[in-house]
Amino acid sequence: MQFKVQHCNINVTNLEKSIQFYKEALGLQVIREKEASDGSFRIVFLSDGVSPFAIELTWLKAHPQAYDLGENESHICFSVEDYDQAHAHHEKMGCICYENTEMGLYFIHDPDNYWIEIVPAKR
Secondary structure, eight states: OOOOOOEEEEEESOHHHHHHHHHHHHOOEEEEEEEOTTSSEEEEEEEOSSSSOEEEEEEETTOOSOOOOTTOOOOEEEEESOHHHHHHHHHHHTOEEEEETTTTEEEEEOTTOOEEEEEESOO
16 A cells, blocks of 8 residues: 555634735645635635645634644744755744754744754755
């Protein structure tokens, strides 16, 4: 058996704000959407247009409050060709939340405080 990774889900409190963040911060684009007929949820899939992996943003009408992320240190990692340019862009956005210069990586956080690791493509 061979399994292939397809997507990762992130529950968000403000779908439009999150879509805009992922577009601006990482260049992701909406590739498909689904909405419940009763309006109870909306799902939007975002892709980098290169890899088959997608991020699934899920908005739940019955959950307007912030999500309790606890001490979960899970994250999604993105590599980038021009690391310095990406760092400057994220610094300008004000979304860098942790940096480890010794390891050559940093993290940004989205509007719901999920962490995203940024690493150079060539290490």
